[in-house]
Amino acid sequence: MSAAGSALFIAVFLACAVEAVEATTIVLAAGTARDWRSAGTGSVAALFVLAVVVAVLGPAVSHLPLTTLRVLVGALLLVFGLQWLRKAILRASGHKALHDEAKLFAEHLAEAKGQQARRSFLAPDWYGFTLSFKGVLLEGLEVVFIVLTFGANAKNVGLAAISAVCAVVLVAGAGFAIRAPLARVPENTLKFVVGIMLTSFGIFWGGEGAGAQWPGSDAALLVIIPAVALFGLGLTALLRRSVEGGGGSGIRLPAPTSPVAR
Amino acid sequence: MSKLRAFGAFWYDFVVGDDWVVAAGIVLGLAGTYGLHRAGVTAWWLLPLVLVVLLPLSLSRAVSGPLLPRRTHGPRTPQASPRTPPAH
Numbered sequence: 001m002s003a004a005g006s007a008l009f010i011a012v013f014l015a016c017a018v019e020a021v022e023a024t025t026i027v028l029a030a031g032t033a034r035d036w037r038s039a040g041t042g043s044v045a046a047l048f049v050l051a052v053v054v055a056v057l058g059p060a061v062s063h064l065p066l067t068t069l070r071v072l073v074g075a076l077l078l079v080f081g082l083q084w085l086r087k088a089i090l091r092a093s094g095h096k097a098l099h100d101e102a103k104l105f106a107e108h109l110a111e112a113k114g115q116q117a118r119r120s121f122l123a124p125d126w127y128g129f130t131l132s133f134k135g136v137l138l139e140g141l142e143v144v145f146i147v148l149t150f151g152a153n154a155k156n157v158g159l160a161a162i163s164a165v166c167a168v169v170l171v172a173g174a175g176f177a178i179r180a181p182l183a184r185v186p187e188n189t190l191k192f193v194v195g196i197m198l199t200s201f202g203i204f205w206g207g208e209g210a211g212a213q214w215p216g217s218d219a220a221l222l223v224i225i226p227a228v229a230l231f232g233l234g235l236t237a238l239l240r241r242s243v244e245g246g247g248g249s250g251i252r253l254p255a256p257t258s259p260v261a262r
Numbered sequence: 263m264s265k266l267r268a269f270g271a272f273w274y275d276f277v278v279g280d281d282w283v284v285a286a287g288i289v290l291g292l293a294g295t296y297g298l299h300r301a302g303v304t305a306w307w308l309l310p311l312v313l314v315v316l317l318p319l320s321l322s323r324a325v326s327g328p329l330l331p332r333r334t335h336g337p338r339t340p341q342a343s344p345r346t347p348p349a350h
Contacts, residue, residue: 079288089317
């Protein structure tokens with residue numbers, strides 16, 4: 001596999017793994033608190049809708065001129081990447097509470113247990129069905145977006161799809177094997193890395209789409225990715241100092257134990 | 263009408279997120295790159311520069327502004343000085 005192919009595989013795998021962790025937490029909460037059959041039916045129904053979205057959007061995206069696609073995708077990746085990176089830096093520096101999958105699972109569980117049961121023709125428990133359906137659909141839409149945009153831009157939708165399937169199967173398999181939220185997945189670190197990857201690819205493709213010619217062509221990515229990572233880590237260190245010096249946002253949080261808090 | 267508004271709000275939140283300045287900066291950066299390219303000037307450096315400006319700006323808006331959720335419980339005391347520890 002080429003360097004660009006490897007970077008594509010890793011970026012898609014990590015981004016999809018994060019989305020899969022969040023979807024798995026919701027489905028596990030729906031199954032544990034309500035009814036496994038309804039949660040399973042909701043997930044399958046959402047996967048069906050996602051398959052339709054892929055069938056409709058896939059050919060449409062691949063018919064767009066590459067320059068237009070790269071500007072659009074570059075802009076979206078930059079917006080998403082900077083949002084992820086900003087939140088990851090705020091979390092790692094202690095300005096924002098860390099993403100806690102176990103806590104989210106407990107919240108979903110408590111909410112689901114408090115709802116009254118209602119049968120429908122689709123599932124024995126309508127609430128469990130819709131909770132699971134919405135969770136898989138919303139997180140799945142992001143997976144679809146990542147696969148189509150990364151794959152179409154790199155002219156390798158197949159590799160992007162394989163990478164996404166690997167991530168989803170691995171995460172969902174692990175979640176259902178232990179029947180518990182994947183709290184040990186270093187999600188905050190993963191989000192930091194994904195933010196760096198999305199931002200870097202966004203700069204590269206957005207620039208190319210707008211007419212810029214990168215020195216070294218595809219090899220420029222090998223400079224952009226570490227440069228964005230170093231910049232993000234530098235900003236984290238700066239912001240952490242402001243928390244330690246008492247100039248934070250007023251939200252008191254435990255000090256992170258690593259450059260990117262786990 | 264409320265469903266239409268909710269639909270619009272979902273897509274605004276999905277695409278623009280919680281800091282519109284970032285989205286606006288990126289659009290300007292891409293437009294600037296295209297402009298430089300059309301003028302025959304080397305343009306690859308502009309988007310990295312946009313990142314160097316936008317990310318610290320957005321972080322500073324988040325730390326000092328309304329982008330972070332505020333605590334709603336417990337007594338709030340105004341900070342007397344930048345070195346005063348935050349209220350419990």
